[in-house]
Amino acid sequence: MTPNDLFQSLWHDYTERLCPSAGNVHRLLEENEPLINDHIALRTFNLTSVNLEVLAQPFIELGYQASGDYQFVAKKLVAKHYQHADANLPKVFISELKLEECSTQLQRIVKQLVEQIEPQYMQGSEFLYAGRPWQLTHQEYMLLADESEYAAWVAAHGYGANHFTVSVNQLTQFAEVQQVNDYLKSSGFVINQSGGEVKGSADVLLEQSATMADKVQVEFEDGVVLLPGGFYEFAKRYPMPNGELYSGFVAASADKIFESTNS
Numbered sequence: 001m002t003p004n005d006l007f008q009s010l011w012h013d014y015t016e017r018l019c020p021s022a023g024n025v026h027r028l029l030e031e032n033e034p035l036i037n038d039h040i041a042l043r044t045f046n047l048t049s050v051n052l053e054v055l056a057q058p059f060i061e062l063g064y065q066a067s068g069d070y071q072f073v074a075k076k077l078v079a080k081h082y083q084h085a086d087a088n089l090p091k092v093f094i095s096e097l098k099l100e101e102c103s104t105q106l107q108r109i110v111k112q113l114v115e116q117i118e119p120q121y122m123q124g125s126e127f128l129y130a131g132r133p134w135q136l137t138h139q140e141y142m143l144l145a146d147e148s149e150y151a152a153w154v155a156a157h158g159y160g161a162n163h164f165t166v167s168v169n170q171l172t173q174f175a176e177v178q179q180v181n182d183y184l185k186s187s188g189f190v191i192n193q194s195g196g197e198v199k200g201s202a203d204v205l206l207e208q209s210a211t212m213a214d215k216v217q218v219e220f221e222d223g224v225v226l227l228p229g230g231f232y233e234f235a236k237r238y239p240m241p242n243g244e245l246y247s248g249f250v251a252a253s254a255d256k257i258f259e260s261t262n263s
Contacts, residue, residue: 003062003089006125010040013129014161019214019230021189022164028187029166029173029180036167038235039081039091042128043154043162045099046078047114050122052096055159056082058125059092067091070251075150075258076101081249090165093249095258097151106147109140113155132158138220141227149262156218156227162261163210168236169245177207180234184211192231195256205238205246208253213261231260 015022029035042055056066064082071078072095079095099107116134121127136155145152153162166180174180177198181191190212191197200207216229237245 001062001125003059003084003086006058006062006128007037007040007090009125009129010161011164013131014040014164014230017131017229018157018160018162018216019232020216021211021214022230022232024187025166025184025189025211025232028184029171031172033170033172036088036170037090038165038167038233038237039093040161040165041093041095041163042159043150044094044096044159045110045114045151045154046096047099047111049117049119050114052078052080052094054122055094055128056080056092058128064092068248070095070249070254072251072255072258075255076148077150077258079249079254083247091247093254095150097148097154102151103147106144106151109136109144110151110155128159129161130158131160132156134158135221137222138225139222141220141225145263150258152263153228153261157229161230162213163231163233163257165233165235168207168234177209177234177236181209192257192260194259195253199253199256200250202238204250204253205240206248206250206253207236207238208250208257209234210257210260228261228263233257233260 064084067083068081076098077095082092113134192210210233211231213228213231215226218227
């Protein structure tokens with residue numbers, strides 16, 4: 001499998017299962033050139049069998065390297081981003097929930113979910129776009145959601161990209177993130193307002209915004225419920241003193257982007 005094959009599989013899962021509206025956003029912004037995907041994001045728990053390093057392994061095998069570490073104290077998350085020597089390939093942002101900082105009830109539910117996974121399931125790369133590898137009830141989901149929107153999202157959806165990201169730098173019809181937001185709002189999309197529509201600034205070398213997540217049908221053992229799925233992000237990167245575009249992430253901005261999937 002090539003990196004492009006992996007991202008194509010992730011895109012298919014993302015648009016079919018988590019964010020059906022992404023295709024519409026894509027068509028609205030794409031002109032004569034294919035859109036450049038700045039990065040994708042993945043979520044997990046910090047249990048050994050499914051942790052951040054496990055999710056990163058398929059990308060590392062394709063030449064990706066760890067390039068930045070981030071902490072989100074209030075959300076009890078840590079994250080890393082990975083990038084490839086080929087700057088045309090998307091960056092990968094992977095986060096994990098620190099279960100030891102959560103309630104015993106949340107820990108118990110999550111551990112019961114992860115225990116349902118066969119060890120070989122998390123090998124290779126197919127698990128990254130294969131959906132949810134465990135069964136759970138809507139009641140369990142609600143218990144998780146009361147404490148952590150993040151934990152509830154991972155429990156409901158399993159693995160898959162929670163967002164893809166349009167590189168605003170390459171757009172010809174828009175030069176600013178706010179212009180993209182205004183255009184999408186005029187087309188009926190809802191933009192994440194947490195921390196302001198545009199998170200970050202030229203001062204921190206990165207501006208970001210995002211749609212609010214699509215509502216998608218999620219099947220539980222005790223019924224089907226409409227829940228937030230995936231969203232689409234937009235990022236503009238600014239040059240560093242050496243002239244190269246900043247390639248990292250800004251934790252304060254990413255913290256607000258996470259809330260695109262809040263109920």
